[in-house]
Amino acid sequence: EIVLTQSPATLSLSPGERATLSCRASQSVSNYLAWYQRRPGQAPRLLIYDASNRATGIPVRFSGSGSGTDFTLTISSLEPEDFALYYCQQRSSWPLTFGGGTKVEIK
Amino acid sequence: QVQLVESGGGVVQPGRSLRLSCAASGFTFRSYGMHWVRQGPGMGLEWVAVIAYDGTNVHYLDSVKGRFTISRDNSKNTLSLQMNSLRTEDTAVYYCAKEYSSSGGSHFDHWGQGTLVTVSS
Numbered sequence: 001e002i003v004l005t006q007s008p009a010t011l012s013l014s015p016g017e018r019a020t021l022s023c024r025a026s027q028s029v030s031n032y033l034a035w036y037q038r039r040p041g042q043a044p045r046l047l048i049y050d051a052s053n054r055a056t057g058i059p060v061r062f063s064g065s066g067s068g069t070d071f072t073l074t075i076s077s078l079e080p081e082d083f084a085l086y087y088c089q090q091r092s093s094w095p096l097t098f099g100g101g102t103k104v105e106i107k
Numbered sequence: 108q109v110q111l112v113e114s115g116g117g118v119v120q121p122g123r124s125l126r127l128s129c130a131a132s133g134f135t136f137r138s139y140g141m142h143w144v145r146q147g148p149g150m151g152l153e154w155v156a157v158i159a160y161d162g163t164n165v166h167y168l169d170s171v172k173g174r175f176t177i178s179r180d181n182s183k184n185t186l187s188l189q190m191n192s193l194r195t196e197d198t199a200v201y202y203c204a205k206e207y208s209s210s211g212g213s214h215f216d217h218w219g220q221g222t223l224v225t226v227s228s
Contacts, residue, residue: 043218
């Protein structure tokens with residue numbers, strides 16, 4: 001099973017600041033990695049698929065990069081609605097796995 | 108718009124069975140792989156099972172293999188999860204999720220709101 005480790009666990013930032021979230025895989029997942037946003041009481045929302053492709057309707061301030069074992073989600077300038085929980089997920093091999101999440105909170 | 112509505116959750120004793128359903132609408136259901144993902148209390152997201160668009164291929168999380176069966180009815184736009192021999196560790200909110208591409212690729216662009224399964228004596 002591929003283990004995904006997200007860091008940091010919590011990121012405390014102010015609106016307008018840049019957020020950089022990390023996801024590290026225990027073995028290569030090529031570019032088969034997605035990022036999701038989850039707000040309280042809502043279902044996860046797909047932000048990025050296959051490492052760097054924005055999903056439909058996702059603002060350009062969200063970008064993904066990386067390949068192999070190291071991946072980054074960047075939010076260029078935090079909007080109030082971006083303060084939420086973020087998960088990464090790999091589809092390279094079964095079972096599909098998720099990271100433990102990074103909470104982006106208001107400083 | 109895409110809608111996924113789960114049902115069938117509830118409280119059940121260990122060792123008993125439960126069947127979850129997911130009613131899909133707003134897209135061509137028969138063209139997409141579908142998944143079940145769960146989240147236990149205080150836990151992260153855990154993938155459970157997948158079924159290919161035509162039902163010919165399935166995969167399961169090891170801990171549910173032999174106990175859970177995923178199925179679909181493309182004529183009724185319905186996804187199901189038959190859960191047998193339930194354990195306390197199966198307690199979770201169960202979500203159905205749609206693959207983002209009809210070409211395959213197990214990332215999820217739509218999720219249901221979830222149905223709660225509680226396994227307790």
